[in-house]
Amino acid sequence: SYRRAAPPAPRDGALFLLPLCEDIEERKRHELQLAHRASHDSLTGLPNSAELRARLGARLCRRPQSVRAGAVEALDAAFEGRAEGTGTGAGAGEHGYDGFAAPGAAGGSGGGEGFEFPGDFSGGFPGQPEGPYDHHVHTVAPASDIDDGTKGLAVLFCDLDGFKSINDRFGHHTGDAVLIEVARRLTTGVRDGDTVARLGGDEFVVLADGLGAADAADLAVRLRNAIIPPIRVDGRAVRVGASFGIGWASCGMSADEVLRSADQRMYIEKRSRSKAHRRAG
Structure with missing residues (x-):
C-alpha cells in the first residue's frame, strides 16, 4: 500500500543572519561629478551647449x-x-x-x-x-519688438566684442580669466531660475522666462553694462564689450532654430553698432 512520507522534523538551534553592507557614497559622488562634467562647461562651470539645448527643448513641442x-x-x-x-x-x-x-x-x-x-x-x-x-x-513669443503684453521665453545670444585681441595680445590665460569673469557677471545679473550657458568660445546664451519684449531689451542693456567695466587679470585691466541678439522660443520650433534666430539677431545688432561707431569716428 502507498504510505505518505512524513515531513522532516524542524531542526533545533538558532538561526543566523549575515548582513552585507557597502558604502556607496563615494561611488555616487563620482557619478554626480561625471554627470555634471557632461552637462557643464569645464572652464566657467556654466551649462554647456548640450545642456542648454536640453533645457530649451524641454519647453518646446x-x-x-x-x-x-x-x-x-x-x-x-x-x-x-x-x-x-x-x-x-x-x-x-x-x-x-x-x-x-x-x-x-x-x-x-x-x-x-x-x-x-x-x-x-x-x-x-x-x-x-x-x-x-x-x-x-505652449511657449509663445511676442508678435513684435513692441511690447504687446505677451510674456515668453526670451533667448539672449551674447557674443563678446574685442575678446580675440585680448587672447592674441595677452595670451589664453588672460582670455580664460576674462571668460570666467564674464560668466560670473552674467550669472549675477539674471534672476534665480534663469539659465546662463556657454556655447563655446566667447559666446553665451541666457534663457529668461516670463519676459515681454521691453523686459528682454532692458535685460540685454543691463547685462551689456555689467560686462563693460574693466576686468583685472594679473594686475592688468582689460575691457570687452558685448553684442546681444534677442530671440524668442516658440512651440513649433526646434532648439537649434531658436538659437539660430537669436544668433542672427545678434549679428544684425553687432553690424549696426559697428556702423554707428564708424560714423561717430
Whole structure:
C-alpha cells in the first residue's frame, strides 16, 4: 500500500543572519561629478551647449500654438462635423486630446460609426510627443519688438566684442580669466531660475522666462553694462564689450532654430553698432 512520507522534523538551534553592507557614497559622488562634467562647461562651470539645448527643448513641442485647438474646442468641432477644431479660446494655449476625425468627415469612419482615433488613445497621436491628457502649456513669443503684453521665453545670444585681441595680445590665460569673469557677471545679473550657458568660445546664451519684449531689451542693456567695466587679470585691466541678439522660443520650433534666430539677431545688432561707431569716428 502507498504510505505518505512524513515531513522532516524542524531542526533545533538558532538561526543566523549575515548582513552585507557597502558604502556607496563615494561611488555616487563620482557619478554626480561625471554627470555634471557632461552637462557643464569645464572652464566657467556654466551649462554647456548640450545642456542648454536640453533645457530649451524641454519647453518646446512640435505644434505651433495656432495649429490645433484645445480639448473642448476639438470635441465641439468634431460634433459639428469638422475634422478638427481651429478655435483659439482659453484651451488653445494647451495640448489636449484633439485631432479626432468626425463621423462621416474626411478621415472618419462614415455612416455614423463613431470616432476614429489617429493613434493609440493611451499613447498619444502620431507626430505628437505628449499623450492625449498631457496639458503642456505652449511657449509663445511676442508678435513684435513692441511690447504687446505677451510674456515668453526670451533667448539672449551674447557674443563678446574685442575678446580675440585680448587672447592674441595677452595670451589664453588672460582670455580664460576674462571668460570666467564674464560668466560670473552674467550669472549675477539674471534672476534665480534663469539659465546662463556657454556655447563655446566667447559666446553665451541666457534663457529668461516670463519676459515681454521691453523686459528682454532692458535685460540685454543691463547685462551689456555689467560686462563693460574693466576686468583685472594679473594686475592688468582689460575691457570687452558685448553684442546681444534677442530671440524668442516658440512651440513649433526646434532648439537649434531658436538659437539660430537669436544668433542672427545678434549679428544684425553687432553690424549696426559697428556702423554707428564708424560714423561717430
